[in-house]
Amino acid sequence: TCEAEAARAAMGGSASLLPRETLGEYQELTFLSKQEILLAYKRFSELLPKEERENACSARVPKSQILTLPELRANPFQHRICRVFSTSDDRDDSMSFEDFLDMLSVFSDSATSDIKSYYAFRIFDFDDDGTLDRKDLEKLVNCLTGQGEESRLSNREMEQLIQNILEESDIDKDGTINLAEFQHIVSRSPDFASSFKIVL
Amino acid sequence: EVFLPEETRSAAPVDFLQELPSYQSALRRRAAAGGTQERRTAPRGSEGLRAAEARGPEQEGGELAARPARELPVSMAEKRRRRDCQQADIKYLSGWKQWKRASSKSLKKVLNEVKELLSYLELWRHDIHSIEGKFGTGIQSYFSFLRFLVLLNFIIFILMFSVVTLPSIISKYGIFNSSFAKIPPKNIEPHCTVYKPSGNKGLVYFYTYLKDLFSGTGFLKETSLFYGYYTIDTAWLSILRYNLPLAYLLATFAYLGLSLLWIIKRSVEGFKRNLVRDEDQFQSYCNKVFAGWDFCITDPNAARLKHRSLQYELQTDLEEERLKQKIAGRTMKEKLRIYSLRILINIIVFAVLSGCFYSIYRATVFSQENSNVSIRHDIRTDSVNLLLQYLPSMVITLANFIAPQIFSFLIRFEDYSPAFEIRLTLMRCVFVRLANIGVLLFSLWSQISYCATDECKACGYNYELYPCWESAVGQEMYKLMIFDFIIILAVTLFVDFPRKFLVTHCSCKPVQWCGLQEFGIPDNVLEIVYGQTICWIGTFFSPLLPAIATIKYFIIFYIKKISLIHTCKPAARPIRASSSNFFFLVVLLIGLVLAFIPLGISIAHIPSSKACGPFRSFNTSWAVVPDTILGFPTGLQQVLHGIASEAFAVPFFMVTCLIMFYFIALAGAHKRVVEQLREQLVMESRDKQFLIRKITEAQRS
Numbered sequence: 001t002c003e004a005e006a007a008r009a010a011m012g013g014s015a016s017l018l019p020r021e022t023l024g025e026y027q028e029l030t031f032l033s034k035q036e037i038l039l040a041y042k043r044f045s046e047l048l049p050k051e052e053r054e055n056a057c058s059a060r061v062p063k064s065q066i067l068t069l070p071e072l073r074a075n076p077f078q079h080r081i082c083r084v085f086s087t088s089d090d091r092d093d094s095m096s097f098e099d100f101l102d103m104l105s106v107f108s109d110s111a112t113s114d115i116k117s118y119y120a121f122r123i124f125d126f127d128d129d130g131t132l133d134r135k136d137l138e139k140l141v142n143c144l145t146g147q148g149e150e151s152r153l154s155n156r157e158m159e160q161l162i163q164n165i166l167e168e169s170d171i172d173k174d175g176t177i178n179l180a181e182f183q184h185i186v187s188r189s190p191d192f193a194s195s196f197k198i199v200l
Numbered sequence: 201e202v203f204l205p206e207e208t209r210s211a212a213p214v215d216f217l218q219e220l221p222s223y224q225s226a227l228r229r230r231a232a233a234g235g236t237q238e239r240r241t242a243p244r245g246s247e248g249l250r251a252a253e254a255r256g257p258e259q260e261g262g263e264l265a266a267r268p269a270r271e272l273p274v275s276m277a278e279k280r281r282r283r284d285c286q287q288a289d290i291k292y293l294s295g296w297k298q299w300k301r302a303s304s305k306s307l308k309k310v311l312n313e314v315k316e317l318l319s320y321l322e323l324w325r326h327d328i329h330s331i332e333g334k335f336g337t338g339i340q341s342y343f344s345f346l347r348f349l350v351l352l353n354f355i356i357f358i359l360m361f362s363v364v365t366l367p368s369i370i371s372k373y374g375i376f377n378s379s380f381a382k383i384p385p386k387n388i389e390p391h392c393t394v395y396k397p398s399g400n401k402g403l404v405y406f407y408t409y410l411k412d413l414f415s416g417t418g419f420l421k422e423t424s425l426f427y428g429y430y431t432i433d434t435a436w437l438s439i440l441r442y443n444l445p446l447a448y449l450l451a452t453f454a455y456l457g458l459s460l461l462w463i464i465k466r467s468v469e470g471f472k473r474n475l476v477r478d479e480d481q482f483q484s485y486c487n488k489v490f491a492g493w494d495f496c497i498t499d500p501n502a503a504r505l506k507h508r509s510l511q512y513e514l515q516t517d518l519e520e521e522r523l524k525q526k527i528a529g530r531t532m533k534e535k536l537r538i539y540s541l542r543i544l545i546n547i548i549v550f551a552v553l554s555g556c557f558y559s560i561y562r563a564t565v566f567s568q569e570n571s572n573v574s575i576r577h578d579i580r581t582d583s584v585n586l587l588l589q590y591l592p593s594m595v596i597t598l599a600n601f602i603a604p605q606i607f608s609f610l611i612r613f614e615d616y617s618p619a620f621e622i623r624l625t626l627m628r629c630v631f632v633r634l635a636n637i638g639v640l641l642f643s644l645w646s647q648i649s650y651c652a653t654d655e656c657k658a659c660g661y662n663y664e665l666y667p668c669w670e671s672a673v674g675q676e677m678y679k680l681m682i683f684d685f686i687i688i689l690a691v692t693l694f695v696d697f698p699r700k701f702l703v704t705h706c707s708c709k710p711v712q713w714c715g716l717q718e719f720g721i722p723d724n725v726l727e728i729v730y731g732q733t734i735c736w737i738g739t740f741f742s743p744l745l746p747a748i749a750t751i752k753y754f755i756i757f758y759i760k761k762i763s764l765i766h767t768c769k770p771a772a773r774p775i776r777a778s779s780s781n782f783f784f785l786v787v788l789l790i791g792l793v794l795a796f797i798p799l800g801i802s803i804a805h806i807p808s809s810k811a812c813g814p815f816r817s818f819n820t821s822w823a824v825v826p827d828t829i830l831g832f833p834t835g836l837q838q839v840l841h842g843i844a845s846e847a848f849a850v851p852f853f854m855v856t857c858l859i860m861f862y863f864i865a866l867a868g869a870h871k872r873v874v875e876q877l878r879e880q881l882v883m884e885s886r887d888k889q890f891l892i893r894k895i896t897e898a899q900r901s
Contacts, residue, residue, distance in 0.1 A: 029270050029279045033316050074503035075495065087275045098276035105270065107495060118273040120490065137489075144492050145514065146507030153511070157518050164485045164521075171878060172885035185486045192491040194337050199329065199496065 017041075022057075030105035031112075037101065039200050043069070044100050060094040071198050076143040080123045107198035116196050117186045121179050131176040137162050323347055327761060333498040335719075335764065336506060342721050343757065345784045349732055350753045352462060356455045356739065357746035363451040364743050365424050367442050371435035378437045380444075383817060392659035395428075395667040395811030414682060415589045416675035425678070425744045427670040428812040445814040445824045449803070452740050456799070459736065459792055467785035488514065505769075520617050527617075542614050549628065552606055556599040556632065557639045563595040564643035592676070593683035596636045600730070604629045604723070626722050630787055633730045634794045637680075637737065641798045644673060649806065660807030668812040670741045673802070677738030677745065684731050685752045692763045700767040719768040724760065725784050728753065733791035737798055 018026075018041050026037050045056040047065045063082050072078045082093040085103040095103075105111060106119045124132055126139045138158060145151050153161065169177050169185040177185075186192050269283040290298055319325070324347055332340040371380035384393075412418030416426070423429060435442040492510055497503050530538075567588050607628045611621050648669045651657045656664070666672050695717075702711050735749040804822040808815035815821045829840055842848055 025280075027312070029276060029283065031270060033312065033319075035316065070498040071495075074497055074500045076493065076503075076507075085275075087277070102276050106273075112271055115271060115273050124490070141489060141514070144489065144507070145511035146504070151507060151511055153514065157515060160518050160521070161485060161489075161514060165489060168484055168486045171881050173882050174885060174889075182490075186490055189484075189487040189491045191337075191487055195491045195494045195496075197495055 018057075026101060030101055031108045031110045032101065032105055036104065036108065036200065040101060040104050041097070043200060044097050057097050060088060060096050061100075063093040063095075066095055066100075071200065076147075077123055080126065084119065084122045104198065104200065107196065109197060109199065113187060113193055114183070116193070117183045118179070120186065120192075120196060121182045124182075131178050132182065133176040134162055134166075137165060137177075323350070324757065327757075331761065331764070332496045334502050336494045336497060336502070338721065339719060339764070341781050341784070342724060343761070345725065345781075346728065346753060346757050346760070348466070349728060350750055350757070352459060353732075353735060353746045353750040353753065355458065356735075357744070357750060359455055359458070360451055360739060360743045360746060363447050363454075364430065364444070367435050367437065367444060367447070368430050368432055369424065370437060371432065371442075376438060378435060380432045380435045382431060383433045389655065389658045391655055392663050392667075392810040393816070394663075411586055414679075415586060416678040421671060421675070425742055426674045427741050427743075428668045430743075430814045431812050431816065432814060433817060443828070445818070446828055448814050449821060449824055451743075452799070452803070455739060455746075456736070456792070456796065460789075463785055463789055463792065467782060467789070485517070488517070523617060538615055545610050545614055548610060549607065552603060553632065553635070556603055556636065560592065560595050560599065560636055560639045561643040564592045564640055565647060567591040568644070568647050590679060590683055592640055593680050596640065596680070597683065597687055599636055600633050603632045607632075622722075626783075629722070629726055630729075630790060633726055634733055634791055637730070637733060638794065638798065640676070640680075641673070641737070644676060645801075645806065648672070659810060661809065663809075663811070666809070668809050669806075670802075670809060670813055674738060674741030674745075677734055678742055678748075680734050681731065681738065681745065681748060681752065684727075684734070685756070688727065688756060689759065692759050696763050696767040716769040717763075717767055719764050722783075725787060728756070729784075729787050729791045732788065733795050736792060736795040740799055740802065 018038065023034060023037060026032070027034060030037070032040070041056065044061070045053045047061045047068070048056060048059055052059045063086075066082055067073060067078050072081065075081070079093075081103065082095065085099045086093045086095050087099055088094045106115055121132070124136060124140050126136045132140075141158065141161060142152055145153060166175065166177070169181050171181050171184070269279045269286070272279055272282060274282075290301060293301075324343075328340055328343050328347070331343055368380075370376060371378045409419065412420050420426075421428065430444065430448065432444045435444050488510075494506060497506055570588055604625070607625050611625050614621075616624065648661050648666050650662055656662055661669055699714075699717055703714070703716055731749065731752070735745055738745045802821070804820055807819055808821045810816050815824060818824050818827065829837060832840070
């Protein structure tokens with residue numbers, strides 16, 4: 001694993017680059033190319049304080065640091081992204097290097113639309129209950145239009161919009177969108193693949 | 201609390217829901233794909249039960265998890281575990297299967313390496329990526345389109361150069377023991393073949409060369425840039441006989457066909473999506489909400505603008521929907537008024553178009569009569585002459601500028617929905633731009649084919665003024681292209697940058713109200729499609745024109761990029777990436793089809809000039825093909841004649857129509873089936889809820 005290799009590298013005093021075996025493993029387990037993984041490693045270790053950069057593989061970066069990345073800084077879904085991809089046991093949304101790679105893999109160009117729609121569903125599910133209900137959709141639209149008071153839609157417009165969305169995507173008419181319905185409606189959406197993309 | 205997500209509204213706990221067959225199979229599928237990670241997404245109370253369920257079906261899910269580890273939506277640690285499981289399973293497979301897996305794995309690795317290497321060769325990868333980050337995918341698609349055109353023109357240039365120009369140059373200079381032959385044409389009046397291109401004689405001023413460069417006359421006329429250079433009937437490269445006329449014609453068809461195929465290939469994706477979506481014209485709400493945010497945006501300013509534009513877009517669409525309901529409730533009197541108004545406005549549009557076409561016609565005729573292109577006069581030293589030569593280009597540019605403004609003013613009175621307004625204005629602008637080129641060519645031809653004397657009629661074209669008429673047409677196309685490039689450069693330098701300077705430094709009201717330039721994607725796209733149509737038409741008359749087009753678009757990329765970054769604000773009404781790509785390619789396709797028409801007429805209808813060019817010995821340029829076919833063996837000739845005859849064409853057409861109708865009917869039937877299945881699903885869900893309610897009541901009592 002990455003931790004074992006990094007420990008060996010640290011003991012041997014070699015430079016803080018990814019060892020080749022780990023690189024190959026990450027190429028196999030993610031959709032990223034070799035260059036992209038190395039670039040991700042470089043950007044990730046820049047987020048760490050100097051003394052921790054040797055064990056970049058096993059360190060966890062707190063959420064506040066992750067949110068300074070330009071790719072996430074301007075993103076209205078930044079908190080949800082950290083929550084969804086973080087495997088931290090303390091639920092503090094800190095990310096390890098492997099979480100970071102997971103995130104980049106899902107957002108990369110070559111990821112399958114299946115996996116993108118699955119994670120999009122998780123990100124949009126603000127209350128984590130496995131479905132998108134009216135409250136989730138309302139929060140989603142507010143994220144899209146901006147955080148100020150004057151940038152929100154009026155109540156009537158919000159109602160009309162949510163009504164339209166549910167009409168288009170809720171197949172079994174239970175008032176919520178489950179994963180299967182979401183994946184179905186997104187598969188027919190032409191812009192999803194090109195907008196659900198982050199490239200470092 | 202119920203943990204089945206679909207049944208959140210059922211109040212009482214219903215344990216038997218877990219026993220439903222649909223729930224069991226969904227769980228099994230999720231376990232095979234997700235494993236223990238599913239624990240985190242379920243609500244807290246049901247954790248233990250779910251974990252037990254998840255662990256249970258896992259053993260059966262083994263053969264379902266044949267997907268590669270990276271396609272599983274789980275964390276890295278879980279993926280690693282699954283991959284090790286898969287590899288452990290492999291040991292139980294036979295030797296043949298092991299070898300197959302190993303070889304497919306290494307093949308995938310090699311393909312990945314090759315793809316990575318190829319991505320380095322991609323032109324402007326970094327520039328386009330940074331534009332995407334700052335301005336979103338809509339504007340990025342414009343720059344990708346520009347890159348596509350650069351590549352297309354480069355390939356066309358390579359094609360024409362290697363098939364036409366290179367053999368001509370080789371044979372003219374006698375390299376590799378080659379030679380060429382000019383067979384004097386038979387059955388042609390001798391006066392048609394007289395051609396003395398008036399080159400630069402004696403001492404000339406330097407600026408004459410500059411003027412020649414801009415107008416394509418003088419020293420430029422005899423170079424390989426224009427059709428007149430290729431006055432070779434056959435070339436011998438060592439011992440191979442090279443039929444240059446046939447090669448010239450086939451290269452023309454090849455570059456047209458190549459462009460058509462490449463554009464269709466690129467647009468197939470967008471076209472499929474447009475067919476599938478049978479919702480209203482613009483995208484559905486789901487697309488706007490779920491795929492609304494561009495995750496590529498890195499700049500906080502751009503993010504703020506994106507928020508605002510999304511808000512604006514959603515509000516406009518909701519308003520449009522309310523407007524549609526209002527329109528549906530219109531009375532008969534109102535409808536009559538609107539329709540008569542629309543007819544009137546369409547008549548005005550038609551009048552504007554006729555005005556444009558007539559002014560282009562007059563300008564071209566005037567320019568041809570008074571400039572020295574037609575060797576009527578021999579004085580070539582005033583710049584008035586240069587201005588006259590560029591008169592058609594100037595009139596066309598003026599028309600291309602004024603007409604769209606008029607159209608966008610008029611369309612407000614027609615009371616269409618905003619989406620349809622944009623589309624209709626765009627279509628009218630496309631038509632104006634592309635038809636203007638057609639009118640220019642038509643007026644040139646009317647000049648060229650104007651025949652008063654008998655001698656002239658014997659040649660078929662005006663041999664006195666245009667002994668080499670194809671070169672004359674080539675010169676006009678060359679001038680159009682140069683002028684187009686100059687205009688783009690001039691507008692950026694003398695309009696965009698001063699405007700930005702004014703807006704930043706002058707704070708008076710009218711200037712601030714005018715504001716910065718918006719990067720209008722439709723206008724920019726029409727500009728470059730117009731240039732590309734000129735290139736397509738002109739390449740037959742001027743084989744090196746694609747090289748000029750490549751360089752021109754290469755420079756335009758940088759000009760537009762600088763203009764965008766420094767002087768533009770993003771558009772208030774954004775165009776989405778998917779519909780943009782499709783729209784660009786549709787407009788390009790329209791340009792290509794419109795380019796077929798003048799080329800077809802030139803090649804097949806107008807007699808080729810007898811004084812220059814590779815088609816001297818033929819009636820028209822097309823005549824070289826029947827001529828070559830006559831040289832084929834008789835069997836092949838009969839087959840080809842059969843294919844070209846009506847006996848084949850009519851049944852072929854009928855069969856194609858039948859197949860098309862069949863597929864249309866099939867698509868309609870599929871749509872109906874999908875609708876029925878949707879209704880059935882809704883019914884089933886309602887039945888299920890009804891039954892659950894009944895059972896709960898029965899349980900309670």
